[in-house]
Amino acid sequence: DAGVTQSPTHLIKTRGQHVTLRCSPISGHKSVSWYQQVLGQGPQFIFQYYEKEERGRGNFPDRFSARQFPNYSSELNVNALLLGDSALYLCASSLFGTQGTRSTEAFFGQGTRLTVV
């Protein structure tokens, strides 16, 4: 079975541009989460989507947005890119999310390396 797949793997953008990152979860997984990992730091939670609805949001500006499609794939959009947005963007999928119970295991993709110049 394919794991979590993210595209593209690497991307270079200019300040002020817009970027869209894509994530396909493991087949059957309905929950997708996005994380930003700046070099030398741990990943920071950005969004979580379950059944196409936003269920959690981290401390990121409104320039960051996301959505989940009927096939449970997801896009992360970042507008007006800043140099500080350069990072590895990780997507994670899980079977159910928590929904009031203990979380099921989250599986991570290999990430999209975004460089803003």
Place this chain on the structure above:
Amino acid sequence: GNSVTQMEGPVTLSEEAFLTINCTYTATGYPSLFWYVQYPGEGLQLLLKATKADDKGSNKGFEATYRKETTSFHLEKGSVQVSDSAVYFCALSEGYDKIIFGKGTRLHILP
């Protein structure tokens, strides 16, 4: 708010040495605790987890015990290998897959 603090690296050990990476957490509820590993050029992999106090997570010779009284989840391995060289992240989750990570500890194992 919830947070995770882990020992800073890099940690350099010789092969077959004993490993401890310290991790403490702050949480308002009863989180699940995790150790993730990130090998060079790869994404995050779950190494082990514990969902309640006194649980011991174990995998690939690594162990960590959920200590509520000391709010700790230290990672240990009795005999490390060169292939264990990676970055290790301690993490917690209180729900909805929002995982809070520590800053990571880079581990170098010398042959």
